[in-house]
Amino acid sequence: MTDLKPDELLAKIDRNPPASGWMDTPINIKKGIYCYASNPKSVEYVGLPNVRKWNPLEEDWKLPENWQEILHKGFRERLERFRTFKIFMDICVRCGACADKCHFFIGTGDPKNMPVLRAELLRSVYRNDFTTFGKILGKFGGARKLTLDVLKEWWYYFFQCTECRRCSVFCPYGIDTAEITIMGRELLNLIGLNIDWVATPVANCYRTGNHLGIQPHALKGMFDFFVEDIEEVTGVLVEPQFNKKGADILFITPSGDYFADPGTYTCMGYIMLFHYLKEKYGLDVTWSTYASEGGNFGFFTSHETMKRLNSKMYAEARRLGVKWILGGECGHMWRVVHQYMDTMNGPADFMEEPVSPITGTKFENAKSTKMVHIAEFTADLIKHNKLELDKNRNDHLKVTFHDSCNPARGMGLLDEPRYVINNVCNNFYEMPPGTIREQTFCCGSGAGLNAGENIELRMAGGLPRANAVKHVHEKHGVNMLACICAIDRAAFPALMEYWVPEVDVIGLHEMVANALIMPGESKRTTDLRGEPLLGMEDEADE
Numbered sequence: 001m002t003d004l005k006p007d008e009l010l011a012k013i014d015r016n017p018p019a020s021g022w023m024d025t026p027i028n029i030k031k032g033i034y035c036y037a038s039n040p041k042s043v044e045y046v047g048l049p050n051v052r053k054w055n056p057l058e059e060d061w062k063l064p065e066n067w068q069e070i071l072h073k074g075f076r077e078r079l080e081r082f083r084t085f086k087i088f089m090d091i092c093v094r095c096g097a098c099a100d101k102c103h104f105f106i107g108t109g110d111p112k113n114m115p116v117l118r119a120e121l122l123r124s125v126y127r128n129d130f131t132t133f134g135k136i137l138g139k140f141g142g143a144r145k146l147t148l149d150v151l152k153e154w155w156y157y158f159f160q161c162t163e164c165r166r167c168s169v170f171c172p173y174g175i176d177t178a179e180i181t182i183m184g185r186e187l188l189n190l191i192g193l194n195i196d197w198v199a200t201p202v203a204n205c206y207r208t209g210n211h212l213g214i215q216p217h218a219l220k221g222m223f224d225f226f227v228e229d230i231e232e233v234t235g236v237l238v239e240p241q242f243n244k245k246g247a248d249i250l251f252i253t254p255s256g257d258y259f260a261d262p263g264t265y266t267c268m269g270y271i272m273l274f275h276y277l278k279e280k281y282g283l284d285v286t287w288s289t290y291a292s293e294g295g296n297f298g299f300f301t302s303h304e305t306m307k308r309l310n311s312k313m314y315a316e317a318r319r320l321g322v323k324w325i326l327g328g329e330c331g332h333m334w335r336v337v338h339q340y341m342d343t344m345n346g347p348a349d350f351m352e353e354p355v356s357p358i359t360g361t362k363f364e365n366a367k368s369t370k371m372v373h374i375a376e377f378t379a380d381l382i383k384h385n386k387l388e389l390d391k392n393r394n395d396h397l398k399v400t401f402h403d404s405c406n407p408a409r410g411m412g413l414l415d416e417p418r419y420v421i422n423n424v425c426n427n428f429y430e431m432p433p434g435t436i437r438e439q440t441f442c443c444g445s446g447a448g449l450n451a452g453e454n455i456e457l458r459m460a461g462g463l464p465r466a467n468a469v470k471h472v473h474e475k476h477g478v479n480m481l482a483c484i485c486a487i488d489r490a491a492f493p494a495l496m497e498y499w500v501p502e503v504d505v506i507g508l509h510e511m512v513a514n515a516l517i518m519p520g521e522s523k524r525t526t527d528l529r530g531e532p533l534l535g536m537e538d539e540a541d542e
């Protein structure tokens with residue numbers, strides 16, 4: 001945790017513009033705000049360029065001699081290849097509608113965290129190198145040369161953007177600054193400038209199929225613990241299946257769910273749901289120990305790396321011969337699948353158009369990707385009365401829901417999670433309107449920024465979200481923040497502990513599992529965390 005107390009961090013937000021213009025305000029890389037440089041071993045593993053040890057705080061970043069030439073060529077190629085990028089470089093009218101919409105600007109007060117200015121860092125070089133107007137007018141036309149300081153500024157600020165797309169919701173021209181960040185990071189990767197919280201997960205995903213580098217036998221071992229815990233709470237022995245050829249459905253979730261609380265409880269929730277569906281309806285779901293990561297860290301590196309990591313899920317679906325893929329509670333997995341998969345590795349014609357074998361519902365939105373989000377799958381089961389639920393078992397929770405940026409803004413998954421929550425718990429309270437649904441505030445730690453060394457940035461960036469949680473905590477006594485993203489489940493506990501310590505974090509399917517009446521279960525006295533259910537305090541102690 002940062003040494004700064006919450007009051008000190010709040011007092012640090014400076015709303016006064018700097019004395020000098022933005023182009024003349026020098027870069028100042030501050031402790032607590034940046035992430036460590038990429039580990040050379042990881043960079044080498046996936047074949048990315050300029051492998052070496054380097055430190056952002058040192059003057060010499062050990063760049064290739066012709067780094068400007070590499071970036072100029074890379075910039076030109078991307079302007080030619082991506083129409084959106086070219087348009088986004090040209091059409092901003094600097095109206096400022098996006099300026100105060102970024103959680104990093106709100107939380108840090110740093111003007112270069114305004115989306116308009118973050119994009120301008122790149123746009124100014126675009127004007128200088130690729131437009132006649134910029135070449136003639138220079139600084140007066142908003143153009144500047146790509147110097148070493150400008151490059152350092154790119155690295156510093158493109159790794160202070162969680163690619164959450166909140167700013168794009170407010171831009172009258174639809175400019176998506178997250179896409180500009182993606183391009184900025186892609187350019188930086190051409191000369192070996194990444195952060196380690198991106199580079200090492202990418203290498204691990206490439207090597208073992210998940211971001212932690214967990215090997216198949218270790219993954220199975222983790223599930224054995226989950227099975228024991230589930231039996232302790234419910235009295236039911238569940239049997240998750242792995243790598244089963246010919247199963248109906250392949251299930252893929254982010255590996256964050258296997259690894260750390262509270263994601264592990266969500267994982268136990270999936271296992272229980274699939275056991276229930278097998279017992280009641282014969283549904284055959286398999287997990288994979290090879291495609292054991294839904295989250296795509298390649299997304300934070302380059303389009304090519306994103307494509308390479310996305311392909312493993314589909315290769316595994318082909319190998320196992322499943323009908324379609326069900327995906328877990330994840331953020332960026334869904335943005336990659338929903339927005340990029342079809343042109344990267346799809347269409348996935350070797351699978352069937354997803355239809356729920358239990359309700360007969362056709363998931364039209366997944367017709368091409370063949371991948372259904374578990375929130376819509378479960379909402380559909382509930383709607384058709386296919387789950388026996390005792391929502392009173394979540395009565396010890398007063399819940400609010402955080403719309404995770406990517407499922408909310410990237411695929412419009414807004415109502416299904418709410419429908420599920422309202423059917424598995426009695427106490428649900430929305431945060432204020434400007435902070436939910438499409439306008440949701442980011443957790444402050446997405447896009448590979450969920451590291452320990454940049455904790456001050458994370459606490460500052462998460463301030464707007466935490467502030468809205470604080471509001472419902474004070475107004476309604478909310479004690480649980482629900483979400484459908486593994487990064488959220490990893491990032492929010494620290495954020496809540498810092499700003500609203502009375503609120504804990506939960507995944508949607510942990511709540512579903514608490515409420516689910518399992519065939520053959522014994523009397524439940526605790527939730528999945530071993531906390532007594534309301535009115536069961538004495539029995540839970542026995």
Ligand code: SF4
Pocket residue numbers: 091092093094095096097098099115116170171172173174175
């Ligand atoms: S809202 Fe859009 S047009 Fe206005 S400054 Fe921001 S990016 Fe530019």
Ligand code: SF4
Pocket residue numbers: 101102103104113114115118160161162163164165166167168177178181442
């Ligand atoms: S995408 Fe999100 S983090 Fe990036 S500039 Fe926009 S609002 Fe800020």
